[in-house]
Amino acid sequence: MSRFPEYNHEKSRGWFDRALNVIPSGVYGHLGPTEGLFLPIEKWPLICSRAQGTYFWDMDGNRYLDLMCAYGPNVLGYGDPDVDAAAMAQLSVGNCTTAPSYKMVECAELLVDTVAMADWAFFMKNGTDATTFSVLCARAHTRKRKVFFLKNYYHGNDAWAMKADYPGILPEDVAHNVILPWFDLQALEDAYQACDGDVAALIAQPYDHGNFYDNRLASKEYWASVRKFCTEHGIVLIIDDVRAGFRLDLAGSDHYYGFEADLICFCKALANGYNMSAVCGKEFLRPAASSLSFTGSYWMSAEPFAACIACINKMKKLNTPKLFRELGTKLTAGFQAAGRAHGFDLVVSGEPALFYLRIANDDSLMLHQEWVAECVSRGLFITSHHNHFLNAAVTDADIQLAIDIADDAFSVLAANHPELR
Ligand SMILES: Cc1ncc(COP(=O)(O)O)c(C=O)c1O
Known part of the structure; x- marks a missing residue:
């Protein structure tokens, strides 16, 4: 009953x-x-x-x-009162302005202080913007084409991140995507050889948190080996922390698993629902990031930055x-x-x-x-x-x-x- x-x-x-x-x-x-x-x-x-x-x-x-x-x-x-108060206070003095607000600078400084691997931060709106930026950045830096994905991935809904059989997707949109199994280091080596080294990036979630099946945790040893493989082959290691970011470790999920990504993508937990995403990167990728043609009408709006600052500070306080x-x-x-x-x-x-x-x-x-x-x-x-x-x-x-x-x-x-x- x-x-x-x-x-x-x-x-x-x-x-x-x-x-x-x-x-x-x-x-x-x-x-x-x-x-x-x-x-x-x-x-x-x-x-x-x-x-x-x-x-x-x-x-x-x-x-x-x-x-x-x-x-x-x-x-x-x-409706967290601290985040909403920060957002409302910012709205009353300016939001979407011609020169971006100083809140953007404060927000980047806070991320660089908080995220262990971060030498810089770059802002956008959605998780897909962050992963797209990261792949462009890796290609701009390496001048290579292929991107390694780990099976059952979801990195957003731009054409490059979709599957070949999805409506509207052209084979050439995903022609340089190489999909490999999780937890198989030999598969990475073999794929690198098969691509003749034409590999710009490996993009992965911090563990296998795909849909429709049991999620599988990664080990620190696994990530240490992947990190070594990417470093040895000059492949940019991108961690897509859009979903898990700030929920496992406020210093980044790569930090939680004991390694440093070259680029890390954040979105969902950044600002308690105010719309923004971010990529943090290592110093050697700063020139590539600066070279990209990548922005949007609302990407530098100040209200989400104010919300993000309040949100990160509160997450730290509450652990x-x-x-x-x-x-x-x-x-x-x-x-x-x-x-x-x-x-x-x-x-x-x-x-x-x-x-x-x-x-x-x-x-x-x-x-x-x-x-x-x-x-x-x-x-x-x-x-x-x-x-x-x-x-x-x-x-x-x-x-x-x-x-x-x-x-x-x-x-x-x-x-x-x-x-x-
Ligand atoms: C791991 C991961 N990457 C990227 C995305 C795309 O983020 P968005 O929907 O904000 O574009 C998502 C969204 O669920 C995600 O879970």
Whole structure:
């Protein structure tokens, strides 16, 4: 018997139908049903009315304990008072101006002080801008063409970062992409020889945090070997820390894994939802970075820089990486115990700060999706195919509520599947 009543999404669905009239696919990308849902649409909130701390509310007034955190940007809690105050104060004195604000300089100085490998910082808006900038920078420096990717990568949605069979992508857009397995040093060597050394960069996430499968952690030894390989062959090592950045280590996820990247890309956790991204780089790449033709209308707006400064300082004060590790460990242990109580083995993988969930013995992931749908429709917003995120506003009471809803959803799943008993 479920203790948490299922939500009704009538008004949210009405708004989604309005969206479908005027926006292709209604809500596109990972926030919408075309890419991110994989759940029955009637179980999903679709459109949001407001957010605070760890929660958001849909158009029907239903409240969701949100463990996706806008897919990463919510790092301190929605509407964090310190970050919002800094942003509002900046807005009142200038935002998008002809000469950029001094806040840009302060923000770069703070990043150079905070990120272990950083000799400089360069700003843009989205994660894709940061990875694109990094690849251009590597090619400008090395004058070489190929880029090594590690399997199941996601580095954004510019043509170069997509797959050959995606709509609108030309074979030549991805002709210089070489996709290699994780944790296989011989494959790197072999590919380097096969390319006759025409390799500009290796771009990788700090560990294998892909979608639809268990996330795999890297070891310090693995990264030390990759670092050595790149240095020996003059390949620029780019770490895409867009997703994990500042959640494992405020000095960068390369620092967490004991090495130094040549370029590192940040975005999601930089400014608690204010729109900006950044690349930090080593000194030897400064001339290449300066040589690029790369900017955008809003890239030097001051409001996000003010928000970023407040956000980084608060993350330092709260030691958010430690907090997220503790919260993630506690939460996933509670989810697993709830699963066991109803006969389900919940597999947890990845870093606790960005945990990935899967019900065991369910290769199609359909059972897992069903459990996720029962959680979402009772107010616990998780997802079935992607890692989760935490924010600093999560309390012990929130953790208990999340575990209680998860438990409730497992009881519904068990009742719906007597054949599994
Ligand atoms: C690892 C990684 N790289 C790059 C990106 C692209 O970032 P954006 O969507 O801000 O362009 C993402 C977004 O989810 C990501 O997770």
